[in-house]
Amino acid sequence: MSRTRLGRTALSRIGLVGGALLGAAFASLAIVLRVTEGTSAPLEGLVGLGAASITLVAAAPTTIAAASDRTAEDREAGIEALAATHGVHAQSLHVVRWIASMVQIARAIALPLVGLALVTVALSSSGSMAMRRIVFALGLFAFSAIAGATLGTIATFAARMGGRRGRVLLAAIVIVPWMLAELAGRGSYSIPGALSALLSLLVDAGRGGAGA
Numbered sequence: 001m002s003r004t005r006l007g008r009t010a011l012s013r014i015g016l017v018g019g020a021l022l023g024a025a026f027a028s029l030a031i032v033l034r035v036t037e038g039t040s041a042p043l044e045g046l047v048g049l050g051a052a053s054i055t056l057v058a059a060a061p062t063t064i065a066a067a068s069d070r071t072a073e074d075r076e077a078g079i080e081a082l083a084a085t086h087g088v089h090a091q092s093l094h095v096v097r098w099i100a101s102m103v104q105i106a107r108a109i110a111l112p113l114v115g116l117a118l119v120t121v122a123l124s125s126s127g128s129m130a131m132r133r134i135v136f137a138l139g140l141f142a143f144s145a146i147a148g149a150t151l152g153t154i155a156t157f158a159a160r161m162g163g164r165r166g167r168v169l170l171a172a173i174v175i176v177p178w179m180l181a182e183l184a185g186r187g188s189y190s191i192p193g194a195l196s197a198l199l200s201l202l203v204d205a206g207r208g209g210a211g212a
Contacts, residue, residue, distance in 0.1 A: 003100035005073075011065035015108045019058030023112025026050035027119040039125040044136065047117055048203035051140070052196060054116070058108040059151055066101035066155035067170040069163045098156040105155070106148025114141050136206035143202055147195050154191065 006012055026046060033041040117137035124130035154173055155166075162169035178190035187193035 003104050006062075006066060006070070006100055006104050009065045009068075011061040012104060012108070015058045015060070015062035015065075016111070018061070019054050019108055019112040022050065022054045022057055023116045026054070027116050030116070030119055030123060034123045041123075043120040043123060044133070044203075044206045047120060047136070047140075047206065050116060051113060051199055051203060054112050055109050055147065055195070055199065058112060059105055059147060062105045062108045063151045063155045063174075064167055064170065066105065066152060067158045067162070067166040069166055070097050070159055072163070094156075094160065097159075098152065101156050102148045102152030104148075105152045106144045109147055110141055110144035113144060133206075136202070139202045139205065143195075143199055146198065150191065150195065 007016070026049075030041075030043050030046050033043065033046065114137050117133065117140050121130050121133045121137060124133055155170060158170040158173060159166035174191050178187070178192045181187050181190040181193055188197045
């Protein structure tokens, strides 16, 4: 229920729709490249080009949504009272919200990102190429899970500690250090930078495998 409520927020829907539209656009481009350039089409490079954009568009709004004061929202909606009648304590609801945040963010990233990778699998010209691309897709799925766990944990912490100002606290934890790290030329020392570096490693590995 907690994930469903989070998924129904306007920001979460923006993340899902935005990621899906970008994924569909890059998937269409992959098909066009395969038709026009044949087996030499650089589809792994195309996935790499789209991966960062898809991740940003899908994850950012969903993470912001998860950083709202969901404890107060659940209390106002009667969720806490309903849970109490079933013997669920308030502390357990915090864990449920945390898990819901991680799952929703990971889902928002994985659906378009892994979907795009699977399109390249379908466009493979050989079994060995298809297997390499399947491994690449699995790597992107793992990245989605890691990003979801990381951002979901931070968003839940910000919501718990910041209350109504959870989104402000989220910005202080994520965006401000990111900007400072970029200014210092150490972007990977921030949370977005570290996730971007991990994604780049996966994309480079996918390209290397394609060229093997």
